[in-house]
Amino acid sequence: MSKQKNAPTMADVAREAGVALGTVSRVINGKPVGKAFRNKVEQAIRRLGYQYNNSGRTLRTGKTNTIAFIVPNTINPYFAHLVHHINIALEKRDCKMLLCFTEYDTDREAEFIQMARQKLVDGIIALTYNPDLTIPDNIPFVTIDRFFSASVPCVASDNFGGGAMAARRLKALGCTSAAFLRIGSTLTNEPSKRREGFISACTEMGLPYEVMALEDGQPFSEFEHFLRSHITDHRLAFDGLFIGTDYLAWEIIKLLRGMNIRVPEDVQVIGFDGIRMFGDQEPVVSTIVQPVQEIAEACVSTVLSDRLSAVPSLTCLAVRYLYGGTTKE
Amino acid sequence: MSKQKNAPTMADVAREAGVALGTVSRVINGKPVGKAFRNKVEQAIRRLGYQYNNSGRTLRTGKTNTIAFIVPNTINPYFAHLVHHINIALEKRDCKMLLCFTEYDTDREAEFIQMARQKLVDGIIALTYNPDLTIPDNIPFVTIDRFFSASVPCVASDNFGGGAMAARRLKALGCTSAAFLRIGSTLTNEPSKRREGFISACTEMGLPYEVMALEDGQPFSEFEHFLRSHITDHRLAFDGLFIGTDYLAWEIIKLLRGMNIRVPEDVQVIGFDGIRMFGDQEPVVSTIVQPVQEIAEACVSTVLSDRLSAVPSLTCLAVRYLYGGTTKE
DNA sequence: TTGTATGCGTTATCAG
């Protein structure tokens, strides 16, 4: 298992085939080469088991064919799906993915961005929560769910529309009193619009609602207090809940069950994201599904676009409602 | 957003600082340099905003400081955790991770291995199901859960011990009739030993058991048939189940609940892996926990070891039982 | 079409 010292190089192949170095290069890169020459080279390549050396090529061309994807982690199934689809979209274009986990650490995010300057990657796709991230303006950079400025393309789903969709669905399913629950960074990003959309639709339809928003540091138990304080005679004041993410919805439902409040009989719950627990199973809750695959596609085609100036600064993709057992349909 | 054409190079820094190229290199790599020279160089670096170019360095040194991790996907939480911890272990050693998803496609696995030959990565950690994978003997290669030969180091948890542990735990919790359920590839790999360990302990303790093993292609509904055929008078013939993975356990439990069989009152269930749904929450089932972090540590330190010959060909790590609500403790 | 020669940015090996 000692490291191979002398991997064959193009010069070796050229010598073996009795042709010039440039010819070998042309064969490898699919440039026009005479039939006879091509054959000689291809045989030599096979004989020697030649493989091109990536660093040499990269140094020469300045292209790495690698994109960094910066994401908090892969534990959250929504992120996991994103990683999955971005990788597929990149692979389709013969690109590698360098995955960078921030674990919500803002220092880390900044470090990862250096990698682009080190010419380790050709571009960056980032899902970041750093409030004051400085984005280099000389490398392709695409963000997910976070609008920085018109010069930094952002891809997101229609969070506002999704919030409104949830409100309308709850109303249609017979709810008469709703609440919106969320936890997250204080940062104003695209997902913040879920709340605005929800409120907007509730107001429009005359559906009474309350909002309970926790900031990232605050203890989860606040939700329990909130819910308990809205229970009288073992009955919850709300018969419809819209919750910022499926993950939180999942936790809230556990809480409700612990309080002997039935879902969906007593209260209907709609989450956001469209998480599937182990892949293509049914969703864990009734939910507003983000079009993960299209988000990934959009990110990749944007970051790889050679004329970034011609790219939309905000790509907004449609969401849809999906039944997942926690509503009456 | 146009691509930066002229990133400053070492030569630029050298000129700016009025020193030789080599001196700049020595400063950057922390080699001994006179105080005055070092200062001049560091200032020049700051003035120019210099960043080293990775491809140049890699071409010269032959080291990429990158390891490929080959894994089916990141949708399965167990894999997601593995990715997570391997990344941490690599980062600790200033290494990047190139993540490669096989989606259980054996062709893909072979392609990824080429990347090492292209000097894109220094080594490979792989969790593979390809029955006849040819492993290059000239690059550092570590497998998880799969023993190839003494020359290919394998890291796994104590699957046999875990199976036995599950059997003993069920017995201790009062079970009098057990069953082992699994689904997976026909491949004989380390996880296959879960079954052997279970059987061995059952036999030793005189605990009656049955085994129901499905192969990868077979429909999931076979489990339902199996369970139904073991129900008489609304009572299941088993009061203890050991299931190959938490994922399957999760599915089986849904099945049982659909049959009005209560878990853990009527039947206790123990899974394998130690999956946490969204990270550090409680486990989804009572389970035998794999030491993911230690597995990751072992993989990384092995693949990065410069004397691979001195590395154990099989690293076997201890598992533990964890209560997760589906047993009577 | 094919051969030759140069340079991408870095590190390492020499002299000084």
Next chain:
DNA sequence: CTGATAACGCATACAA
């Protein structure tokens, strides 16, 4: 300790 210079492996402009 520092400066000059030669590779590393490849793609490409230019010459033949």
